[in-house]
Amino acid sequence: MKTLAAFLSMLCLAGMARATTWSKTELIDPLTGEKVPAQEIMSYGGYIYNWPSKFDLVFWPLTDENFICLNGKTGYAAFNPDFEKLPEAEKDALKKWLAAHWDPKAPPRTHLEKLLWLEKVYAQRKMDDGFWSRFYRLMAYICQADPEKSLSYVRRAMPLLEKKFAANPKDAELLETLYLIGEYSRRLGDETRAREFFGKVKAAKYKDRDGTEKVGHPYFLELLADREKLLAPAKTEPK
Numbered sequence: 001m002k003t004l005a006a007f008l009s010m011l012c013l014a015g016m017a018r019a020t021t022w023s024k025t026e027l028i029d030p031l032t033g034e035k036v037p038a039q040e041i042m043s044y045g046g047y048i049y050n051w052p053s054k055f056d057l058v059f060w061p062l063t064d065e066n067f068i069c070l071n072g073k074t075g076y077a078a079f080n081p082d083f084e085k086l087p088e089a090e091k092d093a094l095k096k097w098l099a100a101h102w103d104p105k106a107p108p109r110t111h112l113e114k115l116l117w118l119e120k121v122y123a124q125r126k127m128d129d130g131f132w133s134r135f136y137r138l139m140a141y142i143c144q145a146d147p148e149k150s151l152s153y154v155r156r157a158m159p160l161l162e163k164k165f166a167a168n169p170k171d172a173e174l175l176e177t178l179y180l181i182g183e184y185s186r187r188l189g190d191e192t193r194a195r196e197f198f199g200k201v202k203a204a205k206y207k208d209r210d211g212t213e214k215v216g217h218p219y220f221l222e223l224l225a226d227r228e229k230l231l232a233p234a235k236t237e238p239k
Contacts, residue, residue, distance in 0.1 A: 020044040022066050029071045030086040031095055038080055039066035055183065055223065056137040057176055063138065065111040068118060075102025077114070077121050090125050097124050112142055133160040137180070154184045171206045175220050178204055183227055191231050198224050 021042040026035040041061055048060040061067040062079070070077040075098045078086075086094070101120070108114045119135065127135075136157035143149040161184070165177045182197030201220050207213050 020048065020060060020064070027069050027080065027083045029074065029076055030084055031076050031091060031098075032071070032074060034071070034073075036069055036071045036083075038069040038083070040080070049219075053138075053141045055227070056141040057180060058134060058138045058141055062134070063141065065114065068111075068114050070107070070114060070117075072107055073104060074098055075104070075107075075117070075121070077118050079118075087126075094121075094124050115139060115142060129160050129163060133157055133164070136160070151187060154187050158184050158188075174204050175201060175206055175217055179220055179223060183223075186227065186231065194227075194231065195234070198228060 021044075022039040023042045025038050025040040027038045028034070029036050044060065051060065051063075053059060053063045067080055068077060069080050069083040076086075076094070077083075098121075108117045115138070119139070122131070122135070136153045140150045140153040140157065143153060158181070161177055161181050164173070165181060169177055178197050178201045182194045182201065185191075185197060186194035201224060202216055204217075205213055205215055206217050
């Protein structure tokens with residue numbers, strides 16, 4: 001899956017295609033060795049970084065149902081790039097868990113249902129904080145029609161973002177972390193903290209593709225221009 005640093009470069013390098021397209025393919029289930037129907041990306045363009053999921057910093061194809069591969073017989077599922085990369089050390093435990101929890105007669109059918117199942121499957125694996133931060137943000141976006149459900153994932157993402165911020169990230173990772181803490185603070189009702197971290201985004205230094213140090217990344221400033229409109233007017237101190 002694309003890192004933020006890669007996506008910032010893509011903003012400059014992306015082609016002018018106007019549609020995302022997929023093609024049928026097959027992936028090998030690492031638990032059974034059988035071929036499972038899947039989809040592979042054929043084309044896309046830089047416009048994907050301006051779709052609404054940008055406010056959670058999750059981007060197509062992560063937001064697309066085609067990015068999920070599911071073996072309907074066993075229940076093993078993963079995002080396409082992860083599907084064949086199951087470590088040997090995790091296989092036995094996952095096999096037992098799937099055998100106990102998968103019902104092939106009642107598979108998940110909607111995108112959300114598949115993601116909820118995927119969350120359970122990945123919970124059996126040793127995924128890192130970066131994965132879960134991205135997954136919870138994806139769910140916050142996908143569940144936006146259900147505000148309470150969406151906010152539950154925002155709350156789960158926030159400690160991971162705080163942990164990353166405490167680790168002193170640099171450049172693109174710093175911009176990402178500052179923005180998300182600010183935006184998720186806003187959604188959780190802490191506008192004072194949202195303003196604080198939005199201000200940090202504006203002041204954060206980053207290096208462009210040529211290695212030149214700059215302040216105020218245009219993409220993040222554009223995000224802030226939209227998000228700050230959702231804040232209540234700042235109170236002014238009486239003279």
